[in-house]
Amino acid sequence: MKNKKLLTLGFVSVTVALAMLFSTNLLAATDENKESKEASRLESLAKFTKVISIVEQYNVDDVTIEELMDKALEGMMSNLDAHSNYLTQKDYKNLKVQTNGEFGGLGITVGVRDGALTVIAPIEGTPADKAGIKAGDIILKINNESTLNMTIDEAVTIMRGKVGTPIELMIVREGENKPLTIKIVRGIITIESVYAKSIGNDIQYVRVTSFDKKVVDEVTKAIKKRKPTTKGIVLDLRNNPGGLLDQAVGLVDLFVDEGDIVSQKGRNRADDEIYSASSKNTITDVPLIVLVNGGSASASEIVSGSLQDHKRAIVVGQNTFGKGSVQVVLPITEEEAIKLTIARYYLPSGRTIQALGVKPDIEVFPGEVTVNKNEFAIKEADLKKHLEEELEKVEGKKEEEEAQKDSKYIITDEMINKDMQLKVGVDILKALIITKGL
Template sequence: MKKEKLFFGLGFVSTIAISLMFAINLNAKTQDSESSKLQALTKFTKVISTVENSYADELTFTQIIDKAIAGLMSNLDAHSSFMDEKAFNDTKVQTEGEFGGLGITVGMKDGALTVVAPIEGTPADKAGVKSNDVILRIDGNSTLGITLDEAVSKMRGKPKTPIVITIFRKGEMKPFDVNITRDIIKVESVYAKSIEDENILYLRVTNFDQKVVSEASKFIKEHKDTDGIILDLRNNPGGLLEQAVGLTNLFVSDGVIVSQKGRDKSENTEYKAKANNKITNLPLAVLVNGGSASASEIVSGALQDLKRGIIIGENTFGKGSVQVIMPLNSKEGLRMTIARYYLPSGRTIQNSGVKPDLIVYPGKVPDEDNSFNLKESDLKQHLETELSKIDSKVKVSKKSQKDKDKIIPRSTIYNDIQLKTAIDSIKILNITKDGK
């Protein structure tokens, strides 16, 4: 009876193998000959049959095939995966821009589930999660061997529900737990502020959604009389390629911004700047760190290669590959790497990232540099407080408070040495420009 079952299994799978032979292009231009492809398919079908008949737990044929596909995709690279019905639906939800989760972008780095960046203002950000944190456990369950889609699925959930992630952070003695409450993730992708006592525009881009170019363009035009622009891409995990190209094009008038190269030569593309899309010649400083990935690396790397801005901060994440979602049917799909990005100089950002022109690690500005300024700031704040007590002369309106929210105070600047370096760089660039 057992032999009959095995014979039936082999016969059934052999039928599948024949179907696969017709489905696969045996004349495709690869290093494999037609006969070697057939031998490989025979081996594959034999493995399926063996698992179906001999594995300790009973699995359906569909389950075996799904696991085989998932294993194939996860072994291609860290960003390719098989998307079952749940993962496929989760991706659709994410693209709508609002979902219940933690507010972190994760990726696989050296085989470990790693935080690319926390999204500003989200539960994970408020809980202190940082870029390059390694997530060892999710609610007590190990992440060893987990796929990216499985990890994302486990971290998502209904708003206001708790989750515990166990983190290993470089420099810490041992892993530690972080308690987070899920929430609806709504992201303000672009906002602008002025810097107190400085005629400089601070432009923050948190992720590359569909609004980035239009919003950034609006803010730059509103502040066209400033002395320079600080573009903050720290902890920006990326997003839409066309928005990265469009944002870069606001600062440059010509040249290749980024190129996409893959195995299929017909898919190779160059994204070039258009002269009429450039809107400013103002001096530019760009802030990046280890949480700046993908589209952020394209913008910072292109501006660096095109000599348009000074890049400040830490080495970026190093994700320079192109993934597309390929539906298998209405419920399942593949996320697959099809190409890699290359910057104007021809270098790739995959794994290596973008190295800043000025490497500045996060921290406070040393006391000897800010001692006088802090006293001056404290004095100014004290005088403003005293003046506000005189009701007949000064009344703080809602509008003035709103305006204050659009200003970065000097106390914040001196707690952020990367930002302070960017401000100083803008001043130097202006001095250099005026001296020519």
């Protein structure tokens, strides 16, 4: 028994000794690794300092150390990804104005796609939208200044200006043989982020143009107002460039009662976050169609992709923009900052939005619906309707009905027929309503 005890103690002692030896070796290896990384870091910094010194001394143009550092920081940040950049004193000031103050602008959201400054989406009703700017337009020049190697913030700074002043954009548009020059007059950008309309008696159309802080409240009010008669909803996110993450999560939560909505994952675990649905926030379970296109980005992609993963909605339209990264502005001095990508968004299925976007369940290109009519196939009902319309014109009733049809709260068949994506979405929704017996 004594020998067994000694054997056990001996085994424990050997185990402890091996563990200590392993720990010592592990610590030594870790320390060695740290020393190697630190040496490499110092070597790289020394190389950078040497290059700065050589350029400052021998460059043909006289360049100050401050200018060289700014250029180095700009180059470094812009080469990380399309959305990271260095904000100079002027850029940082403009960013604060954009966030906190009122300014004149065009009403477009831009991004970099394949190295080119690209319109993500014009905001509905703004000067850019009225001038004919479209999602996917590539901006070649701004007031004859080339956008080649221009950062997003630099482009935004140039396009922003005094209300009432003109600006000229040269764009390349798919399907056009040559670049187009579009003149726009800057205006105050005011956005109606949510509006709702009726399609027939039982379908509700909800348009979200951007994700500001009022989206969830406004959509909730719109749905509850018509809830007793609503059998299906069309959620239109086309040309919606995104906005606040909490509003995107909240919007999905109105339709989904459980499960993950979106997750955020970065290099540091502190930046990781999972956003989940709660049944107490869900307000409707009627069939849902979501309309998207190439101008649907960021928060719009989170909403459409999450609803698609939950099998809660059928997504109709075109592939979305593909902006699924998270940026933060980090001050480096009181007057300068960097905008850095710290994480990426992932949908409930685990797929990423970044550079891929959300692929619609049913792909539909924009355009008008072609209606074929046989001029000789006149039915009695058609003839009767035609005669009633003629009588209404005489009696002065037609104008009253037309005014009602053109109300901002109603979408007519004529409007639907001018929008192929909406038409397909409505037809699918009607089929779902019939299938569910609503």
